[in-house]
Amino acid sequence: MCATLPCALRDPSVAPEGPPASTYACALEPPGLLGHFLAHPPEGFAARQFAGGVPGFVADFDLLTTADERLLATLAQWPGQRALRRLLTWRTCFAGSTVSEYLPLPAHTTQHTAPAALLDAVLQDWQRSTRLLIFKDIALPTELLPEDETRYAGALLQACAAQGFVIVEGQALAYVPIDFASEDEYLARLSSGRRKDIRRKLRARQGLRVQVLATGDACFADEALLARLYALYLQVYAQSELHFDRLSAEFFRAVLQDAALDGRVFLYATPAGALVGFNLCFVHRGMLIDKYIGLDYALSRQHNLYFVSWMENLAYARTHGLRHYVAGWTDPQIKAYLGARFALTRHAVYVRNPLLRAALARLARWFERDHAWFADEGHDRR
Template sequence: MPQYLNALEPAGLLQHFAEHPPKDFLPRRSPEGGPSFLARFDLLTTVDAEDLQQFMRLPCARQLRRLLRWNTCFYGTTVSEYAPMPAGLSAEALCTSILKDWQRASPLLIVKDVPERSPLLSAEENAFADEFVAACQARDFIIVEGQALAYLPIDFASEEAWLASLSSGRRRDIRRKLRARADLQIEVWPTGDARFADAALLDEMYQRYLEVFAQSEIHFDCLDAGFFRAVLQDAALKGQVFFYRVAGRMIGYNLCFEHRGMLIDKYIGLHYPDARDYNLYFVSWLQNLAYAREHGLSHYVAGWTDPQIKAYLGARFTFTRHAVYVRNPLLRFVLRRLSGLFESDRAWFDSVNDDATRS
């Protein structure tokens, strides 16, 4: 299996992505060994909600939006935090190889989630990412800010010590929400456990994943049941599944991986309204922090979505960049000038920091 720079998750997860791709994804592998895929992509996927609402008020907005769904070649995956970049190539050579492999196979090429001074990676990996972005810019790629990846250093000795780092108002609110733990049964099973051979359990877990997917604002990569079956039955991934039950009934679970001395939070399945009634998001956050602390891990990496609530829970953030190449020169010119519209997480982060500075 290829060795990758930027890998915050086990390489086996990328293999399961290739073998069980999301709906309507066509997985492929570039000549240098990096994972990629073809998919139809809505260019408005990451546009700020307010800007999207304004767009949808335009005459013929639905017809216009259909015109903004393009066949796209992505370099990377939707199951890795960062673009996996094969070791042993220079950044220049990798950029050249990606462009040559694409060869105008689609109107749009996106190298997704290139790290930007990530505190979760080595100095070598961050330097390579910067060199790669520079090589892309020299070849007329558009560089667009990606999403905000939430993480938390495990630098506290207890739950109370972590709570003490928050404001008094947040401490009171979180303690109130955590009272629900008294009614929950919490178990942790490793991936590869024999109990994951139970077809009924696998189906129930997949349905809980679909409930969360349906609630999401972004509907791009719906993973299939085969992916979860393969991952849950793979002991080599060193995954941990946190189950949350009430009176024996599963109301949620959280699938995480131990990798590079960190706990990487990947997938959550919830049953509504029970998950809200029992404040499962808050409970699972504390459970993950406790697991990471008890196992001597350096960081809890909480993923991309819902940055506002993660910030409320004390998360820090690091960003990525997407390197975008548009085949049509005129459209490339237009998108270069509109690229800020697609950077909703960065706009949110900057506004929060501005507010904090003013206060």
């Protein structure tokens, strides 16, 4: 960590007045983040841009990545697991990115190009070069985005369905409206059992130093710090159930050194200076967008860092006049426990082989993991 006073909170700026102009519709992130994704794609990815400026990439895709846990449990009993996974891993072309919550659509395109025409342009650009084409995370109506943007995304989804794409429900995006005046008011909305448990876990704050640095801070010229942060990210990646997009050290360096992104890096350390973890967020369109976390698991468990960082992010969003905290896709169970709401997306999947396309249409429900969880748990989606 940089040499600062313990518990110092270095606040680079106040929240902007209203949502700034964006070059993408349906994007919660600053456009520069997509630029870094295209320049430094995850390992094994080939980044590209389709006609009209739609970002995309090509990668090997395990078809079981988002499979329902019940299906995975059944398949785990079959012999030849490695051979099966290889057989079900296809070279796939994606419209979208893995650094954006929704499929980002160039703003000029949504203003001047009909959704069906945009789809035709992407299809002509793709030229059936891979076995799958996936429009990733098409936005549905949500309080997180303007109505005109989600209306265009919905029309694009309808155009995909008309062209024979299979529509698959995506993951659950967790978010919290910042409509409370204090931490106590927020916790009061939870059950008494959850309040007691969370407050007990938050006692670990007393053993942590917290810094908030802006992306572009001079600290991020320190190669040793960059290496330490990347190593913490890799710990989280290794523990994740999904191993799809392993971001590169070059990507993190470019992002952390880019002041224009309006990023916030929350650093958590012990009083002795041992780095426990970090959380990289962005302030954009009046929201705090939580993107990446890195953890020293041995220390972070001692300090209940997941719970502490959640409440720190809510406090930052509240004190800076932001309207939402967007907490990302993974771990819906714990985020629901912490009081999050959820929004779902849709993927539009085109299978080049017509027989396999028909099979996917019949089996699509088995690849909607978060949808199955919502159905089982009865959580509301808004």
